[in-house]
Amino acid sequence: MGVPETPAAPALDGIRVLELGTLIAGPFCGRLLADHGADVVKVEAPDRPDPLRDWGQAEVDGHHFFWTVHARGKRCVTLDLRRSRGQELFLRLVETADVVVESFRPGTLEKWGLGYDVLSGRNPRIVLARVSGYGQTGPHSGRPGYASVAEAVSGMRHLNGFPGGPPPRTALSIGDSLAGMFAAQGVLTALLARDRPGGRGQVVDVSLAESCLALLESTIPDHSATGHVRGPGGTRLDGLAPSNLYRCADDRWMVIAANQDTVFARLCTAMERPDLVDDARFATHTARGRHQDEIDAIVAAWAAERDADELTRVLEAAGVVVGPVNTVADVVRDPQFLARDMLLPHHDEALGRDVLGPGVVPRLEGTPGSVRWAGPARPGTHNTEVFGGLLGLTGAELDALAAERII
Structure with missing residues (x-):
């Protein structure tokens, strides 16, 4: 009998990511990295857990499912980054990490004494991915940013809908997801550059508005060369037919x-x-x-x-x-998606049973990603595992930090 092959480690096995910030864009970046094996440690404030825990249109007994998917594969800790003791613990975690992902308004990390100069001083190889509405520089950098506004100011929203009508939004946070994808791409690119001879960490600066703008195809050169302003095309793209x-006869x-x-x-x-x-x-x-x-x-x-x-x-x-044109009810029965593991069970701790979620994209043949676990139900689930295992804190020290609301 032959010796069974040892399954290959996932592509990002051995990469540690510290995820800061809340809601969608930064956490989506963290999810994409976790899907491919990165050890993503999500940091939430002890008194203000990520609002994403309560997001999602459907609910069961007050429980929603956005968190189930977007926090999958992550270890969750609580830590107060606004206080000096919490900041020092975070910097000790930075020494063990490869990547920090944050999605605060620009200047927030600097206000806490955790700017890139400080992080790289503790770990020159650290990659800092910064996701914000408009980027870290420029006249609008200090403005708060949401996907809905980013889609609008980038020109993307203008192209949606029907001529003469108000430009509707897609019933998804497209701008956030695009920024999360570009952030993940930037992280992987920066890690590759870091690991070249003489390489070091760097800042990955991702803007929601610029992530939307990047998808505008030829609209900008069309306008620059001819003055043409592309408008919404309804259910079609002008010039592409049929x-x-x-x-159909059955109204589908x-x-x-x-x-x-x-x-x-x-x-x-x-x-x-x-x-x-x-x-x-x-x-x-x-x-x-x-x-x-x-x-x-x-x-x-x-x-x-x-x-x-x-x-x-x-x-x-x-x-x-x-x-x-499928609804989600059609999608979850689609034989193509099922055959390619694009609909995977997530064991939802709060619900106590499995729910379906999206599979891992992209598929890697030699080092496939996976959904290792769904988003942990309780903030600070992995405090002992992370602070004890990575930093060597004792049970007594953890209890004292919890009593002070540092963790």
Whole structure:
């Protein structure tokens, strides 16, 4: 019999992250790092735990589920960073760490005597990821920032909705999540640079507004070169056709994306309209963009005669890109997501049972990430483990710190 292979350690095994701050952007960065094996130690104030513990639209007996997912894989401690004893304990933790992630208003760490100069003085290899509304510099750096405003000032919100109507928001904190993703990317980049010969730690400066701006594709050069201001396109992108939502006979909405010339030809075959391929109005990508309303009307009339299942069978057989507009109730039953472990159980301590949450993205073949545990229900769950195990504090010392509300 062969010797069983030892499972590979996750990619970030051995990396320690101290997560400060609250709500979504910074904690999402910490979650992404924890998913791939980093030892993420989340620090909460003893008297003010992360409000994310009480966020989420659904609840069971007053318990919400945002925290269940965003604090997964993290060890949670309490520590008062506003007091000198808490600051010194934090600096001792910094000596053991690779990364600090914070999402306070710029200047807060400096006010507490915990600026990057102090952190790097204790540990020159430390990477400090700073997530804020507008960044650490500039005329707006001191302003508080939320995702909703970041999406607006970046120009992203202007592109949402229908022409002439108010620009709606997506029912998610997109700006926060984008900032968390860019922060995680910045952390990994900084760690790579640090580990080169002569490398050291550095500051990763991430802005919610700039994270949204970074996704604006060609809107900025379009305006710079021609003065064009892209506006909202409703259910489509102007100039890309056919690529839209179409209502089926059973009232389900389907996305058909056939704007590429080869895919459009396949769609025409599936619709039994080969004449459209050679029609001057639709023969090229550019022509279809100019006659977008006309081709959309033709595809819409064809789709309206079929239910969603039939439409899917016909178009998939023809090699046309198609898919339904799913609700979350559809998503949790989707065989593709299930097959790729994108819907994983999280044991919610407060609820006392498993709930589903999103899987780990991206998937790494050789060193896969995992959901090791859900967000701990109690603030300070790992105080003894972290302060005792990493700093060597005794039980008596921990009791005294707890009595003083330092931890």
